[in-house]
Amino acid sequence: MGFQHKAFLAKRGNMKVVVIGAGIVGLLTACRLKQQGADVVVLEKGSIGKESSWAGAGILCPIHPWLYPDSFSSLVNTSLALYDDLDAELQSSTGIDMQRMKSGLLIPCFADDKQNHEEKAVSWSKAFDWQLEILSATQAGQHEPSLSTELNQALFWPDVYQVRNPELLKAVQALLQSLEVPIIEQAEVVALNEDSSGQVMGVFLLDGTMIDGDAVLFAAGSWSQGLAEQSGFTLPVLPVKGQIVLVQANPENTLNHIVKHDDAYFVPRRDGKILVGASMENVGFSEGNTVKGVHSLLSAVLKLVPGLSDCAIERQWMGFRPGSPDGLPFLGPIEGKRGLWVATGHYRNGVALAPITANVMASWILGESPKLDMAAFSPQRTIVPNKELGYPKA
Numbered sequence: 083m084g085f086q087h088k089a090f091l092a093k094r095g096n097m098k099v100v101v102i103g104a105g106i107v108g109l110l111t112a113c114r115l116k117q118q119g120a121d122v123v124v125l126e127k128g129s130i131g132k133e134s135s136w137a138g139a140g141i142l143c144p145i146h147p148w149l150y151p152d153s154f155s156s157l158v159n160t161s162l163a164l165y166d167d168l169d170a171e172l173q174s175s176t177g178i179d180m181q182r183m184k185s186g187l188l189i190p191c192f193a194d195d196k197q198n199h200e201e202k203a204v205s206w207s208k209a210f211d212w213q214l215e216i217l218s219a220t221q222a223g224q225h226e227p228s229l230s231t232e233l234n235q236a237l238f239w240p241d242v243y244q245v246r247n248p249e250l251l252k253a254v255q256a257l258l259q260s261l262e263v264p265i266i267e268q269a270e271v272v273a274l275n276e277d278s279s280g281q282v283m284g285v286f287l288l289d290g291t292m293i294d295g296d297a298v299l300f301a302a303g304s305w306s307q308g309l310a311e312q313s314g315f316t317l318p319v320l321p322v323k324g325q326i327v328l329v330q331a332n333p334e335n336t337l338n339h340i341v342k343h344d345d346a347y348f349v350p351r352r353d354g355k356i357l358v359g360a361s362m363e364n365v366g367f368s369e370g371n372t373v374k375g376v377h378s379l380l381s382a383v384l385k386l387v388p389g390l391s392d393c394a395i396e397r398q399w400m401g402f403r404p405g406s407p408d409g410l411p412f413l414g415p416i417e418g419k420r421g422l423w424v425a426t427g428h429y430r431n432g433v434a435l436a437p438i439t440a441n442v443m444a445s446w447i448l449g450e451s452p453k454l455d456m457a458a459f460s461p462q463r464t465i466v467p468n469k470e471l472g473y474p475k476a
């Protein structure tokens with residue numbers, strides 16, 4: 083280790099980073115920043131981990147991954163490979179179990195499906211090293227007796243995991259506490275503090291308080307577009323509402339794997355409940371579950387997994403995914419504003435992508451260029467809206 087590297091470490095040790103947003107992206111990045119020697123503070127306009135990161139289904143695999151560019155598949159694969167270590171780290175340092183389990187994921191295929199995914203799914207799985215099994219209708223029925231008998235065949239990925247989002251958030255919060263990183267709730271950031279040369283010097287809160295920092299990370303989820311506008315740049319992130327219904331399964335009427343078809347999915351949890359998700363609605367920040375949203379989820383149960391029709395409904399909730407026009411996150415520095423970084427727009431994949439986002443962003447902010455090619459996720463990239471991956475029309 084030469085003199086230069088020591089000097090670099092010393093500089094990193096002094097750096098103060100302000101993280102805006104206590105969702106999974108902000109919280110985990112704050113952990114990695116602190117572990118690499120930075121002083122960190124997390125600012126949260128509401129309560130810790132109560133927005134999209136809390137509401138999500140926790141499936142650790144993109145919906146129809148073959149629709150995404152290869153750069154995204156590589157990023158997600160690298161991220162998922164970090165989950166073993168993250169799980170072990172959180173369990174050993176906090177004692178909290180994120181309830182990660184290998185559920186496998188099954189896509190039933192019907193004769194009247196608008197899209198036949200088989201060919202693309204097979205070549206994507208080969209290219210990105212995911213084991214895929216093609217099941218006959220009989221085999222699919224043996225795996226999942228609650229499935230519709232109308233299906234022709236099914237695609238099955240045995241190695242797909244899920245986590246329980248609230249437990250993951252609790253564990254990361256506990257790790258931050260043990261690292262003595264302050265998380266300030268009810269602290270809404272309304273403006274950047276920057277000098278006339280464009281160097282970021284911190285942020286201002288709604289009540290006028292100034293919080294200084296050498297670097298600022300926007301991890302504000304669905305609220306990032308407004309925050310960017312207030313700070314003088316553009317970030318096309320829109321909230322995409324997702325509604326979820328939770329049902330209580332029983333040993334005769336249950337699922338063994340995650341089942342997914344088009345936008346509907348069913349996630350069997352360790353506690354015997356099944357999460358039915360999720361709507362995709364471009365309706366701004368309109369809160370609450372709706373008759374239409376819940377009806378379409380329950381219709382999907384009747385059509386796809388009729389064996390669950392008699393399950394009791396436990397509760398429902400919703401969240402706002404931070405959607406981008408091309409379905410890809412925005413990760414990196416903001417040109418023209420030295421010290422300003424963003425990590426947002428993770429849309430449907432923020433939990434799957436959180437480990438790599440946190441590792442890359444923390445090192446990058448502290449001066450180490452990423453080893454992965456991040457050009458596809460640059461906040462300054464030319465955006466080509468994607469009908470299948472981007473946010474839906476209003």
Ligand SMILES: Cc1cc2nc3c(=O)[nH]c(=O)nc-3n(C[C@H](O)[C@H](O)[C@H](O)COP(=O)(O)OP(=O)(O)OC[C@H]3O[C@@H](n4cnc5c(N)ncnc54)[C@H](O)[C@@H]3O)c2cc1C
Pocket residue numbers: 102103104105106107108125126127128129130131132133134135136137138139140141142143269270271272301302303304305306309323324325326359360400401402403404425426427428429430431432433434435
């Ligand atoms: C129904 C649903 C299902 C999903 N299923 C999955 C899935 O199966 N797998 C998967 O990987 N992903 C899934 N997702 C997506 C995933 O949950 C998100 O991509 C991820 O949670 C985004 O994390 P985040 O930290 O960026 O955002 P958030 O969790 O929304 O956190 C952002 C935080 O920033 C705070 N904030 C905003 N503005 C300010 C401000 N001005 N000042 C201070 N704080 C501010 C907010 O209050 C919020 O707490 C799902 C999402 C939903 C809604």
